[in-house]
């Protein structure tokens with residue numbers, strides 16, 4: 001069981017999230033588009049961190065839509081609100097809150113990235129969130145699938161990547177983050193009355209930075225095993 005979100009929520013962590021968010025942006029956008037998030041939608045972003053996911057959603061819902069990001073960390077919320085103020089967007093805002101007790105109101109879409117993996121009671125959180133989705137609305141999450149026993153899906157194997165995976169396993173074990181959160185999502189979402197929408201995707205990007213610089217080597221990009229987007233529709237009643 002996850003004890004809590006163990007990474008410190010400071011400027012350095014938000015910077016790490018933003019860099020990670022750039023890598024995950026294509027998969028995130030693809031998932032939300034597939035889930036039908038479009039102009040005019042009212043969207044809740046769960047565990048909004050530095051605001052990266054909310055800003056992607058803001059592009060999709062356009063100025064006629066609305067985005068509310070919720071994070072339980074006050075510093076993250078303040079930083080995300082500052083960031084949005086700098087961009088001049090008036091339809092995106094962030095609030096302190098726990099997604100186990102979501103904000104009042106109904107949303108056309110409830111989304112999140114790398115947040116369900118940190119919830120001690122995944123089903124309880126999904127149940128609470130499902131209550132906030134309008135009939136015919138969607139929930140779409142992109143989560144990490146860590147499989148220590150399966151090793152890393154790559155060929156040829158890389159000793160340094162294998163070592164990284166072992167460190168991640170140790171870190172997740174120490175902080176109580178369970179394995180296989182992403183692959184549990186379809187059944188967990190079904191258990192709270194939603195209808196999973198296949199195909200499920202295994203996607204991610206591996207990229208290598210040039211020594212001494214931040215530019216990616218185009219030839220070093222690859223599809224890899226990193227994240228599994230999932231989306232689900234709420235049954236129309």
Ligand SMILES: C[S@@+](CC[C@H](N)C(=O)[O-])C[C@H]1O[C@@H](n2cnc3c(N)ncnc32)[C@H](O)[C@@H]1O
Pocket residue numbers: 005009017018021046047048049050051052053070071072073076097098099100112113114115118119
């Ligand atoms: C790995 S970060 C991901 C941030 C963002 N979704 C992204 O992809 O850039 C996880 C975030 O979820 C927040 N979080 C974790 N559990 C939460 C909960 N139960 N309620 C609200 N926020 C939560 C943490 O404070 C942290 O900011």
